[in-house]
Amino acid sequence: MFVENLERGFYRLIKHDRCLLLVNFDIDAICACKILQLLFKYDNMMYTLVPVQGVQDMVRAFEENCEEVKNVIFINCGGTLDLVELLQPAESVIFYILDSHRPYDLCNIYSEDQVRILGKPDKDDEIPEYNDVFRDDDSSDENETDEESTGDRSQTKRRRLNEEDIVKRAGRREWSEKRATILFNYTQYSYYGKSSAMIIFEMAWSMTKDNLDMIWWAIIGSTEQAILGKVESRLSVFEEGLLQAHVSRLTHKKGADKQQQQQSAVKITYDKDLLLVLYRHWTVEDSLRHSVPTAVSLRLWSLRGEQRLKGLLADMGLPLAQSKQRFSAMDLALRQEFKQMVEKLAGKYKVDTIIGTSFTLQYGYKFKYCASDIVYAMLALIESSSKTKLPQGCFLDALDCLSRTKKDILESGIEKAKLMLKTVFKTAQTILQLKEIRNTSSFLYIIIPQGSADNFIFAHPYPLMMLAQFTLKAYVDSSKNRRAPELPLVASAVYNAEERICIMIGIPPVCEDQPRSLFGRAFEQAAKNTNSYIDADYFDSTIIRLKIEERPKFLDALASLLT
The missing domain is CATH 3.90.1640.30 (inorganic pyrophosphatase (n-terminal core))
Known part of the structure; x- marks a missing residue:
């Protein structure tokens, strides 16, 4: 309930x-x-x-x-x-x-x-009604009684074939068929709802126990959903407005209790910003190259794309030496004018989508991060488990990222995020240049080959999801196929080389603003059709694991199923 x-x-x-x-x-x-x-x-x-x-x-x-x-x-x-x-x-x-x-x-x-x-x-x-999917049926013919099993068989047969019994059976069969249809329609797509952090924050607010730290954590939870495309953009914008209202209320709250005195140095701002990945902690050139909107619009996986990037930097009046320096080390005048530089040329280079708004947390003089910085750092930390680092340790590191007093862990996460984004871009570049995106006419798929020293990162769900989303957007932008925006994509990589297990993830097409995926049910059905064993252990049903040798026939079954 x-x-x-x-x-x-x-x-x-x-x-x-x-x-x-x-x-x-x-x-x-x-x-x-x-x-x-x-x-x-x-x-x-x-x-x-x-x-x-x-x-x-x-x-x-x-x-x-x-x-x-x-x-x-x-x-x-x-x-x-x-x-x-x-x-x-x-x-x-x-x-x-x-x-x-x-x-x-x-x-x-x-x-x-x-x-x-x-x-x-x-x-x-669209939750079905109780009576449409649950039925308390105590009909005597469901379970044979001892009397029926030992009594007169002819009498039992006559009783079962009487008109009333036939009507009951027909009614049950009709109800079962209707129930199967209702359940299929209800479970056909997997998708995401409202941010859990936002729900818990609203509870704290209703209890008048909310503060700036809590609203910041709710902002990060909501930002993660937006960055990974878990919810439609309309909901992200609506939630952003609610969060802004809460930030304004908490910032201007009257009174001088102890809690407010402790938080007097904490400041959350909501302002116009460039949606470039980690640009305050990276070089301008690297940030432009590894942000999906600019990488796709400029087609940075190609030589011509690299020329466009240099042209953009030149048009901005940003010297090459400055663009290769860490943003915080650039000349102060260039840093202050950077947003205006990009805004002026956004239309010319078709990168309007990088102009938006963001929340920024400032604590003291040296602690200033926007919400997306924290999200990328936490994603990198949570997916950095290895033979020497247990997943639970990675989880605790990501949890510590939210503490203002543990800046060293956050900075470590940002450095790991840079490496993760570089690997995602480099792998996508290889896939696009070598044209390794396969088209089954009902969906696209890519298989990340084993061998590269960096490819172990794609054994984790989030980097593989980010690679799939980037590759799909790049393919749609550069493809001459008119149906490309309507095609979903399946990405697969090696999960465990020794046990010959791969991980597979499915993402919806770019034309779907409401990101509902049919791959959860489709994976399940394809496994049945091929007698393949899939390990659907993830809470997101669009992510599975299966044997590498079973992958070709599984993809064939998936293609025939979705045709």
Whole structure:
């Protein structure tokens, strides 16, 4: 069931018992978790935090920590699964779901008490009515009684074939067929809903416990959804407006309590800005090259594109030596005029989309970062697990990124983000130059070859997703195929070379402003058609793992399925 009043239907109920927090490995979930942690700190509440990468992680974490825990909070995980069936909890345990993944599992929605979904249902969810998908049928012919099995067979046969029984069977068959259609339509697409960090911030606001730190974390959670294209641009703009209103309210809040005195040095601004990746912490040339809008518009994967980039820098009046210096080391006059330089030439070079607005946090004299800087740093940190660094350690590093006192971790994340973006661009450049994008007529696909020292990064979902999105936009922009904007893309890379396992991800076409993906169900059906085993352990159903040798026949089955 849905809990719309979070203070009364959630926070007050968990206040006096230890909670188990199961948090997915994504930026929005980490931001929501950080807000909750601060609220728990205010109220001296006890909790156990366990980061979970996938379904098996979640099951294991619950089994290891469920003793003496009455309240379990799932952040960006569990909403699309039948949790009671999967975890078999004691009757006293209550699950609270805060999940931006859609669609929700219907058993969670219609659970009377044990499962509670935090927030209002979205208008676009189109949740089926209870009676259309659930039916309590106690007809005697479903289960044969002992009397029927031992009694007169001819009498049983006559009873089953009477007119009333036939009508009942026909009604059940018609209902089952209608139910199958309704369920298919409901679960056909996977997509994302409102930011979980935003929902938790609004709860803190309703409890008058919000502050500038909390709104900043909500901003980062919302920004991550926008950067990765998880929600349509209309919703991102609307949410930006709400966040701006909250920032203005908190900034101009009257009074001089201790909390405000502590935060007097914290300043959040919302202003016109260039949507260039990490440009305040990078060189202008590198930032222009690795930002998707400029890389696509200028076609920087080609020699002619490189010439266009140099032409843009020359037209701006930016000396080559200055453009190759870190932005903070450039001449002060050039730094101050940089935005105006780009704005003047945006139309000529077709890069208007890099002119927008952003939130910036300033703390003291040396701490100044915009929200997208933090998002890229956290993405790089969370996906930097290796043989020497466990995923849980990466999760904690990303969590520390949100602390203003741990600037060294944030700076480390920004440096890792630069390497990640360079690898994404270099790999996309190779794919585009060698024309390695395959067209099945129903979708495009790319396979990242094993061999390059940097390609291990694509064993992680987010870098692979960023590569897929960049490659698809570049292909659509440069292709002569009129259907290109309507084609989705599948990207695959090696996940584990020793076990011969690959990771595969599907993204919707660029023409879809509302990013709904049909690949979750399509992957499932293709696996059935080919008798392939897929490991759908991720909470996002459009990401799977499978054996490398089964990939060709799997892609063929996918092509025939989507034709």
